[in-house]
Amino acid sequence: MNKTENVLKIKEYDKFKCIADKCKFTCCKGWDINIDTKTYNKWREKDNLNYLLDNVRFIKSHGENTYLIKKETKGGCPFLSNEGLCNIVIDHGDEYLSLTCRSFPRIENDFEGVKELTLSCSCPEVVSIISHMKEKIYIDFNDSLSYIEDLGCLKIRESLVNIIQKEDISIENKFNLSYDMLFNMLDNDDLTYENLIEFLDNYKSENYIKEELNKYIDYEKTDTRKYFKEINSLFIDMIENYRNVPVFEDILKDIYKFAEDINIEKFVKDWEGFGDLFKEYDNLIENCIVSKVLSNCVSDDLEEMIISFEMIILEYLLIRHAVFLRYYINIKKEISIQDVKDYIVIFSRIIGNNSEAVIEFLLDIYESEILEFDYICSLILI
Ligand code: SF4
Structure with a gap:
């Protein structure tokens, strides 16, 4: 079975659009941002990206290394520009973002060849979309x-x-x-x-x-x-x-x-x-x-x-x-x-x-x- 063929989305999934610098609770501030190993290695292997590692710390969790962005004193991501945009995207492009930054607030769950796509209520735009729904929320159904x-x-x-x-x-x-x-x-x-x-x-x-x-x-x-x-x-x-x-x-x-x-x-x-x-x-x-x-x-x-x-x-x-x-x-x-x-x-x-x-x-x-x-x-x- 081709895994990518069976994609089921939560209602209104496609309505989500990040409002970036206009966001009241930008996801670039106030919490720990995880760097997946693949992204960490990309940053390590390219000379022009090495400087990004100065802003990474690591902790041991369940015996494994977890890489996190070092937040600034006020809890913000050091790569966030004064205009509220991401300097990694501006300087290098989306492909060098960590998985968390690239996907948030989208959530993917895979089950036996079916991919379910949902959205996180940690994003104010998602909660705003849900607040306009009159009917009950559901994931697409395919019998x-x-x-x-x-x-x-x-x-x-x-x-x-x-x-x-x-x-x-x-x-x-x-x-x-x-x-x-x-x-x-x-x-x-x-x-x-x-x-x-x-x-x-x-x-x-x-x-x-x-x-x-x-x-x-x-x-x-x-x-x-x-x-x-x-x-x-x-x-x-x-x-x-x-x-x-x-x-x-x-x-x-x-x-x-x-x-x-x-x-x-x-x-x-x-x-x-x-x-x-x-x-x-x-x-x-x-x-x-x-x-x-x-x-x-x-x-x-x-x-x-x-x-x-x-x-x-x-x-x-x-x-x-x-x-x-x-x-x-x-x-x-x-x-x-x-x-x-x-x-x-x-x-x-x-x-x-x-x-x-x-x-x-x-x-x-x-x-x-x-x-x-x-x-x-x-x-x-x-
Ligand atoms: S919280 Fe949502 S709308 Fe705000 S910056 Fe992050 S993804 Fe964009």
């Missing part, structure tokens, strides 16, 4: 291709998407149902493919789902103050290293300060009003969640799949918290769609594109990279 039926991990991903796109269930309970489903599979790790399909079929039954949802009522507002405090601490820890990065500063600094001084007792009253307003963005948030599931929940290792989904839940919790803090300090008690979009981008970068560091953090604080269902459910349902 002559059987790759989804053949791979257990894609059947699990399909079930996650089906749950998240269900009508009449809150986003919070969609997360609970999905995380619970993954946990149940973890308890039963010798599932055959046939057993897996049978198990996933349960989630097509309205009655089964109803019974599952009834179980979560016990977690609702069990101890709102305690779990709000937990989320607030998580928020402070996660953005600690980002709040002074110039590209994020305007949007993180004031809510960070507010989070540090927050009076937990006072917030409860405002939380109720906030919940109803935040629901207005369910469509945008649901499509971003599905987009992340389609890109990231593709591992055939169940633990890796759960961690990918857990990262999406953490992103959601921090986006919700950041938007709440912004709402709380707003005298008019309003939420703007721009704030919601901005925090989707920021937490996609802080959590989604930084999952190794987040996993280390979880191991440090919770002594496990996979958080217990009960704990996640209580955080979600404050």
Whole structure:
């Protein structure tokens, strides 16, 4: 089979166009940019490119060398020109860019001769495209291709998407149902493919789902103050290293300060009003969640799949918290769609594109990279 013939794209994939120097959250600032070995070698082998290596540092990760661009003191890429353009492209051309720079925000996943192309919500242009979609997001479907039926991990991903796109269930309970489903599979790790399909079929039954949802009522507002405090601490820890990065500063600094001084007792009253307003963005948030599931929940290792989904839940919790803090300090008690979009981008970068560091953090604080269902459910349902 010719691999390049079967290319399936996420909806609106072709609409993406980088706005470069006009971008509010340029991807050339504020995070670690990886240099793949092939690009590193190209820079090393050509005399006129050797100077680029002065701006590369390396770290050992899982016993392998990882090359990263040395960021400037303000977190920017040293190759970014004052006009917001890339000096490597200007001086040498696209072909000398690292794979990350060449492809971002495009994501490619290959499955048995099928290439799926999706987009990352770490790019504001992608989130803007998603925010204009009225319908539910999906990847092109070609019924002559059987790759989804053949791979257990894609059947699990399909079930996650089906749950998240269900009508009449809150986003919070969609997360609970999905995380619970993954946990149940973890308890039963010798599932055959046939057993897996049978198990996933349960989630097509309205009655089964109803019974599952009834179980979560016990977690609702069990101890709102305690779990709000937990989320607030998580928020402070996660953005600690980002709040002074110039590209994020305007949007993180004031809510960070507010989070540090927050009076937990006072917030409860405002939380109720906030919940109803935040629901207005369910469509945008649901499509971003599905987009992340389609890109990231593709591992055939169940633990890796759960961690990918857990990262999406953490992103959601921090986006919700950041938007709440912004709402709380707003005298008019309003939420703007721009704030919601901005925090989707920021937490996609802080959590989604930084999952190794987040996993280390979880191991440090919770002594496990996979958080217990009960704990996640209580955080979600404050
Ligand atoms: S974040 Fe997106 S729009 Fe902005 S510079 Fe990067 S690719 Fe272009």
